Amino acid sequence: MGKLRFLAALWAAKLSRPVLKLTRHNGTNFPGELAIKLCPDFLKYIGKPETIISVTGTNGKTTVNNMVCDIFEAAGKTVLDNRAGSNINSGIATSLIVGATLFGRAKYDTAVFETDERSALRIYPWVRPKYILMTNLFRDSIMRNGHPEFIADILTAYIPKESKLILNADDLISCSVAPDNDRVYYGIEKLDSDRTECINLINDMRICPKCAGKLEYDYLRYHHIGRARCSACGFTSPPYDYSGREIDYAAGTVTIADKAGSGVYALVNDSIFNIYNMVAVAALFREMGMPHEKLTEYMKHAKVVETRYRELDVGKIRIITQLAKEKNALAITRAFDYIRGLPGPKKVLLMMNCLNDEKHWSENTCWMYDCDFEFLNDPQIGQIVVSGPRARDYRLRLLFAGVPDSRILCLPDELEGARQIDFSPGDMVCIFHGVDSFAVTQKVLEIISRRAEEACAE
Amino acid sequence: MTVEILFPEVCSLYGDLMNIEYLVRSCPEIQVVRTSLKETPAFVTRDDVSLIYMGTMTERAQELVIAALLPHKGRIMQLILDGTPFLITGNALEIFGKYIECDDGSKIDCLGIFGTYAVRRMMQRYNSLYIGKFGEIDIVGFKSQFTHSYGDAEPLFETVRGDGLHPGTMAEGVRRNNFMATYVIGPLLILNPDLTVYILDLIGAKGCRPAYEEAAYDVFRTRLREFSDPNRGFTY
Numbered sequence: 088m089g090k091l092r093f094l095a096a097l098w099a100a101k102l103s104r105p106v107l108k109l110t111r112h113n114g115t116n117f118p119g120e121l122a123i124k125l126c127p128d129f130l131k132y133i134g135k136p137e138t139i140i141s142v143t144g145t146n147g148k149t150t151v152n153n154m155v156c157d158i159f160e161a162a163g164k165t166v167l168d169n170r171a172g173s174n175i176n177s178g179i180a181t182s183l184i185v186g187a188t189l190f191g192r193a194k195y196d197t198a199v200f201e202t203d204e205r206s207a208l209r210i211y212p213w214v215r216p217k218y219i220l221m222t223n224l225f226r227d228s229i230m231r232n233g234h235p236e237f238i239a240d241i242l243t244a245y246i247p248k249e250s251k252l253i254l255n256a257d258d259l260i261s262c263s264v265a266p267d268n269d270r271v272y273y274g275i276e277k278l279d280s281d282r283t284e285c286i287n288l289i290n291d292m293r294i295c296p297k298c299a300g301k302l303e304y305d306y307l308r309y310h311h312i313g314r315a316r317c318s319a320c321g322f323t324s325p326p327y328d329y330s331g332r333e334i335d336y337a338a339g340t341v342t343i344a345d346k347a348g349s350g351v352y353a354l355v356n357d358s359i360f361n362i363y364n365m366v367a368v369a370a371l372f373r374e375m376g377m378p379h380e381k382l383t384e385y386m387k388h389a390k391v392v393e394t395r396y397r398e399l400d401v402g403k404i405r406i407i408t409q410l411a412k413e414k415n416a417l418a419i420t421r422a423f424d425y426i427r428g429l430p431g432p433k434k435v436l437l438m439m440n441c442l443n444d445e446k447h448w449s450e451n452t453c454w455m456y457d458c459d460f461e462f463l464n465d466p467q468i469g470q471i472v473v474s475g476p477r478a479r480d481y482r483l484r485l486l487f488a489g490v491p492d493s494r495i496l497c498l499p500d501e502l503e504g505a506r507q508i509d510f511s512p513g514d515m516v517c518i519f520h521g522v523d524s525f526a527v528t529q530k531v532l533e534i535i536s537r538r539a540e541e542a543c544a545e
Numbered sequence: 546m547t548v549e550i551l552f553p554e555v556c557s558l559y560g561d562l563m564n565i566e567y568l569v570r571s572c573p574e575i576q577v578v579r580t581s582l583k584e585t586p587a588f589v590t591r592d593d594v595s596l597i598y599m600g601t602m603t604e605r606a607q608e609l610v611i612a613a614l615l616p617h618k619g620r621i622m623q624l625i626l627d628g629t630p631f632l633i634t635g636n637a638l639e640i641f642g643k644y645i646e647c648d649d650g651s652k653i654d655c656l657g658i659f660g661t662y663a664v665r666r667m668m669q670r671y672n673s674l675y676i677g678k679f680g681e682i683d684i685v686g687f688k689s690q691f692t693h694s695y696g697d698a699e700p701l702f703e704t705v706r707g708d709g710l711h712p713g714t715m716a717e718g719v720r721r722n723n724f725m726a727t728y729v730i731g732p733l734l735i736l737n738p739d740l741t742v743y744i745l746d747l748i749g750a751k752g753c754r755p756a757y758e759e760a761a762y763d764v765f766r767t768r769l770r771e772f773s774d775p776n777r778g779f780t781y
Contacts, residue, residue, distance in 0.1 A: 229559055229689045230672040230781060236603045237667065237691075288562075293554035299582055299609055301554070448778035449674055449771055451687045456560025456732050479764045483735070486757040487563075487570070 089132065096126035097133065097191050100184045116173050119180030130176065130213035133183045134193035136167055139214060140371065141250075143202040143242070144222030144261065145235065146418050147364050148174070151222055152201035154355065154368045154389035159199065161388035162381070167198040174201040176209040183214075204238050205231060207245040215247040220371050222364065224260040225310065225417040226289055229453055235260045235291055253370050255363065256325045257312045259292045273370040274314075275331040275363060281306035281313065289417055289457050297322045308359065309424065310417060329370035331362055343369045343379070350379030356391045358425045365389075394525065401536055402543025403512035408528055413441040413521030414450065416457035423462040426517050433468050433515045436508055436531065438501045440475030442523035452480050460488040469514075472496045474504035475524070501527050505534035512543055546749050549578045549587045551599040552610055559689065561600025561634050564734040568596075570756035572745055582613050588624060589617050595748040597624070601635025601730060604665065604691070610640055611655055618656050625658070625724045630747050633726035634733055636690055638719060639663040641726060643696065659719050661696040661710070672781035675729050676772050677702035677717055682739045685768045686729035694728075701727050706772065707779055723747060738762055 100118035107117060122129045142152040152170065159166045167186035172178035179200050186195045202210055204224070221242075224235040232238055239260055246252070246265040254261050256272035283304050285293075292311035295302050300319030307313035316323040333342040339354045341362055355365055365386065372382050395410045407429075411422040419439060426433065441450040463471060463485065471494055473481035478499045485495050498504045501524070510516050516535055520528040550556075550565055569575045578587045578594070588594045602610060614621065621641075625631065639645050642661035644652040648668075670691055677684040679702050693711035700709065701718025709717040710728065718727035727733065734741045738755035745753045755761050771777060 226558075230670065233670060233689075233691065234558055234603050236605060240667075288560075290557075294582065294609075301581065301583070448781055449768070451672065451689060453559040453687060453689070453730055453732065456563040456735065479760070479767050483757055483760040483764050486760050487567075487735075492760075 089128070092126045093129060093132035093191065096122040096129050097184065097187065098189070099125060100181075101189070104185075116175070116177040116181050118184050119172070119177035119182075122180050122184060123177055128213070130180055130183070130210070132191060133180065134187050134191050135183065135214060136186070136193050136195045136198040138197045138218075139216040140197070140199045141202045141211075141214075141216035141219045142199065142222070143204045143207070143219060145204065145225040145227050145232075145238070146412075146415070146421070147222040147360060147367075148201050150361065150391055150395065151220065151364045151367055152199060153392055154364060154386075155199050155220075155371065157389040158368065158372060158382070158385040159197070161385040162377075164197065165195070167195040169200050174203040175206045179210055179214060204242060207242050211245040211247055211250075216250050218253060218371060218374065219246060219250045220253040220367055221255065221261045221264065222367060223255050223258045223312070224264070226291065226415075226457060227417075228414045230414070230451055239264050251374070253367065253374060255312075255367065256327050257308065257314065257363075259296065259311060259315060259324060262325060263296060271328040271370060271374060272325045273329040273331075273366045274327045275308070275334075275359070275366060276327070277306045277314075278308070278334065278359075281308055283307055285310065287420060287459055289420070295320060295322050309421065329366060329373060331366040334362060341365065345370075345373055347373075348379055350383040352383050352386050355386070355389050356396070358421075360421050360425070361391060399532070399536065401539035404510060404539040404543060405515045406532065406535055406539060407515060407517045408532060409517060409519050411439040411519040411521060413439045413523060414444075414454050416454040419454075419519070420459040420462065422519060423459060426519075427462045427465045427468065429515065431467065431515055432513065433517050434508055434510045435463060435468055435471045436474060436504055436516070436518045437471065437481050438474040438504065438524055438527070438531065439519050439521040440477050440524060441521060442475070442527075445476045450477055452477060455480060455484045458484075460484045460490075464489045470494055470496060470509050472498060472504045472508045474498055474501040501531055502534060505531040506538075508535065510539070510542070546572070546574060546595040547576045547578055547587070547591070547593055548596045548598060548748070549580055549594045551580055551586060551597065552582050552602070552606075552613065553579050554581055555606035555609065556600045556602045556637060558601040558603070559635060559730050560732045561730060564600065564632065564634065564732045565598050567732070567734045567741060567756060568745065568750075571741060572750040572753040575748075575750065582609055586614075586617060588629070589620050594629065596630045596632060596744070598632045599634075599637040599640070601637060604667075607636065607640060607645065608653060610637075611653070614640065614656060618658065621656065622658055625721055628722045630723040630744070631725060632744065633719075633724075635728060635730050636663075636692060638726040638728060639692060639694060641719065641724075642694060645692065659696075659698045659721070661694045661698050661719060663692040663694045665692045667691050673707050674772050674777070674779050675704070675717070676706040676769070677704045677729070679740060679743070682737070682743065683769055684729065684737055684740060685765065685772055686731040686733055686736050688728050689730065690728055701725050702729070735761065736765060736768065738765055
C-alpha cells in the first residue's frame, strides 16, 4: 500500500509540473507539497542520489550551496540541487521528484541540498547526507528558531550517524553538534583585525561548554566567532583541518591549506563572512578528493548571487543593495559592518521590514536590540532614511545607537524614502532590504537609479 | 542607585539586557553591577542594590542560574519581603517558581519562592503580541517562548489582549511587593516608556524622563494603536 501510495503521489506531483509551467509558477514547492500531502512518508520512498551533500547553518547556506553547485558545474558534473525551490522538506521533495524517473528511481548520482536547519527533523530521517557542511549557528528569527542552542539540539537529534560533518572550528556552537559523528573542521587563522574581546551585542559563547567558566579568546572576529579556551578546565576550540590564511585583499586572494598541501584562491567576495564560505566549500571538495590545482580554477566560477549583494554605478554614484535578512540580528549586523567598512561617504536606506509578518500580525522587533545599529553611527555615514512599517522603531534604535535625530529621516513609505534620500555625486547609496522586500527593493532601486542619473547629468 | 544585572553572560537573549541600558540612558547616575555565574551576587553582600534584574536565557542556562541562586534563596525571599525591586523578564520568571516540567516529563526544581510551575514544550514555540495593564499604565510587547506557567501567584499585568501566563488566563506575570516578573519582552522598558518612568521612580530616580522620550512615545503609541486593531492577528 505504501509503495502504491508513493507512486500515486509521485505521478500527481510530476503531472503538476507542466501545469505549473503553463501557469508560470515555476520554482515553487507545490510538487513536493502535494507529494507529501498525498504520501506523508514520500521522502522515505523517493529514490535518492548515492551522494547527498547537505549545506546547513544559520547564515551563508544559500551562498555556500550556490558556490558548491557552481563548482560542480565548472567541473562539468551535473548534480541535482534545490536552488530553484526552497530548503525545507517540500523543497527537497520537489528536487527529488525532478531528479527521479517515473518509477521513482534517482536519475542523478549526486545531490546538493541547502537544508533549513530547523527542518532537520523532517528531512534527515529519510534524506541521509554523506556530507553535511555547516556554515555556523547563530541567533536567527526569535519566533521560529528561539536561540542557537535549540537548533544545535535539533541537529544533534536528527543528523544521521553516518554523515560526515564539515564544521566551522571558529564557531563553538556548531562544533557542539552531533558529537559522535565523524567530522573535520575548517576556520580562518588569526587576522590583524581580530580582537580578544567581543564588541558585538550578541555573543552566545561567553562561558565554557564544559565547566561554565569564563571563556577567553585568543582571537575573536565577530560575535562568538574565533578561537576560545577555558583557563579553568583546559577546554579549547578544535584545531583546523582546513584553514584560510594569508588573506591578501589587494591581490584578492586567500590561501587555503590542509595537511596535504595548499592553494591560492581568488576571493569570491572580500567580506570575511564570504571568505569563511569559501574555506567551507574548499573543505568539502578537498574531503571529496579534489586537488587544490583544480579547485582553485573551479572556485573562480563561484559567485555570490546578486539578490544578496548588488553594486550599480550610475555616473559617480554607487548604489548598493545589501540583503539584511529580516529579524536576523546577526545577519543584519554583519551587513552593517561590511557596508560601514567600505571607503567613502554613504547614505543609507533601511527597509528590512518583515513584510509578511506585518500582513498578518506585527513584526517582533526584539532583534533590533540584539543588532549592532551602533555600526551605523559612523562618520562616513550621512543621512539614514528609515522606511517601512517599522520605520519608527528603526528611528528609536538609531537614537539609542547615538545617531543624531538630524541625520535620520523617518518615512514609512519605502518609495517615498527612495524619492527623498539625499545624495550627490561621489556618494554611495546603500539599501538594506530583507527577503520579503525583494519586489519593493527593485522599485526603490529604479527610483534611486533614475534620480542618480539626473543628479549626474546636472 | 545601583542596579545589579544577574548573569549577563547567559541571560542575554532577545535584547533583554537593553532594558537596563535604557534605565541608564534615562538616568546616568545609575551604577550597574554585572554579576557572573561564578560570582557571589551583590545583593547578598550589599544592602544598597536598588534593582535586581535578570533576563531571558536558554534552557541549559536556566539550570546554571538555578544552581547559582539556590544558595541565596533565603536572602532573595527576605529582599522580596523587604520590598527590594526586582525586574525579571522572559523565561527568567520560571526560576522563581516551583519547577519546570520538560518534554520527557522530568522536572527541574527551581527556587520555589512562588507557587508557579512551567511546562516546557520545545517543539511548540509560542509567539504572540501582548497588550496589558499595569494599574493605569498600558503595556505592549511580545511573547516568544517554549513554555507556559501555571499555578498561583499575584499577577503583574492584567491582560487586555493576548494570553497571560498560559493560554486562557488573563493573569500575566508574577508580583509580590516590588518583585516584578513577566514573560513580556520587547525589550519591555524600551517599548513601554510609562513603565520605565514607574521603575525609575521606584528605584529613586524621581523626575527622570525616559531617554529619547519623543521617539519612545511615538513608537509606544504606534504599537498600542496597531496591537489594538481587532483585525490584526495576535498569536502566531
